[in-house]
Amino acid sequence: MAEHRRTKRSRTDDSDAETPVSTRGDPWLDDGNVILQAGSTQFRVHRSVLSASSPIFKDMFVVCDPSDDAAMVDGCPVVHLSDTANELHHVVKAIYDRSYHFSDRDLLPISVIAAFLRLGDKYGIDQLRSEAVSRLTSVFPTTLEESDRNWERRSSIITDIQYTRSLFIAVNLGRECSLPSVLPAAMLICSNVQAKDILRGVLLNDGTRCIMSPADQEACITGRLILLERQGTKTLKWLDPKESYAGCHQPQACDRERQRVFQAIWYPLPKFMPLARWDDKKLSFCKFCSKKSSELHNAGRQGIWDELPSIYGLPEWEELRKQQ
Numbered sequence: 549m550a551e552h553r554r555t556k557r558s559r560t561d562d563s564d565a566e567t568p569v570s571t572r573g574d575p576w577l578d579d580g581n582v583i584l585q586a587g588s589t590q591f592r593v594h595r596s597v598l599s600a601s602s603p604i605f606k607d608m609f610v611v612c613d614p615s616d617d618a619a620m621v622d623g624c625p626v627v628h629l630s631d632t633a634n635e636l637h638h639v640v641k642a643i644y645d646r647s648y649h650f651s652d653r654d655l656l657p658i659s660v661i662a663a664f665l666r667l668g669d670k671y672g673i674d675q676l677r678s679e680a681v682s683r684l685t686s687v688f689p690t691t692l693e694e695s696d697r698n699w700e701r702r703s704s705i706i707t708d709i710q711y712t713r714s715l716f717i718a719v720n721l722g723r724e725c726s727l728p729s730v731l732p733a734a735m736l737i738c739s740n741v742q743a744k745d746i747l748r749g750v751l752l753n754d755g756t757r758c759i760m761s762p763a764d765q766e767a768c769i770t771g772r773l774i775l776l777e778r779q780g781t782k783t784l785k786w787l788d789p790k791e792s793y794a795g796c797h798q799p800q801a802c803d804r805e806r807q808r809v810f811q812a813i814w815y816p817l818p819k820f821m822p823l824a825r826w827d828d829k830k831l832s833f834c835k836f837c838s839k840k841s842s843e844l845h846n847a848g849r850q851g852i853w854d855e856l857p858s859i860y861g862l863p864e865w866e867e868l869r870k871q872q
């Protein structure tokens with residue numbers, strides 16, 4: 549599909565040399581009047597179409613004079629951009645084809661969302677930026693209610709969000725693109741990633757390594773320890789032997805059940821579940837203990853959620869929402 553070609557220099561170029569081989573990218577529109585080049589990949593597009601979507605492209609094309617010494621391809625000026633070819637591909641496709649992101653609403657991977665957010669920011673393409681922000685803030689929201697509501701369907705909002713690489717990409721996007729409200733929820737899930745993966749980063753399909761900043765790596769690793777302590781004293785407070793269950797209908801049986809659950813969660817290694825939802829399907833408490841335990845559990849996880857930003861050294865939720 550891709551075609552390799554050489555870029556001819558204009559006649560005024562003394563060197564008469566040819567630039568390295570470039571690749572024809574998608575889209576390549578035969579009646580396009582400008583070539584965008586990212587890395588060695590070129591996209592032939594229309595100045596008018598890109599200008600209508602982006603004030604930055606509009607300004608760029610005003611100063612892009614076909615008669616100057618710029619390299620020409622098929623009579624079109626070549627504009628070199630510092631973006632990656634993949635990101636530019638996603639964004640130009642989306643500008644030309646609304647269905648690229650609107651008809652397939654439920655099928656966008658994090659790589660496309662990253663391209664929409666980074667380049668949407670950089671080139672002032674508000675529609676693409678909004679689409680990316682909407683998806684990221686749905687998966688990494690600022691309220692516990694929204695987090696509970698969206699958890700099951702998160703893969704239909706960002707298709708590959710369950711992978712570690714997607715979490716690291718989301719944290720880095722939150723930092724790079726002024727979207728700090730996604731950080732607490734994203735870093736919470738990163739805290740359940742093995743420390744060696746946090747420290748080494750993960751390989752992406754293009755061979756590059758995705759890694760969080762050293763400060764965010766540290767915050768996620770130390771955050772895990774803080775959250776395990778909160779898990780014991782807040783969410784799972786109902787397992788504390790000192791808790792009173794004076795109205796219990798079957799004290800011996802309920803005590804045994806609490807010991808069984810305690811062992812299952814904390815030994816031999818603790819399960820990381822500071823925000824686990826209350827689920828008594830597999831528990832055999834009396835009605836009184838079940839009700840009291842669920843109340844303690846729900847109050848505890850809400851308390852942890854409220855504290856989440858400060859655990860990761862971030863501003864309070866209210867402040868983060870303002871920056872969304």
Ligand SMILES: [Zn+2]
Pocket residue numbers: 793796797798799802833834835836837838
């Ligand atoms: Zn009981």
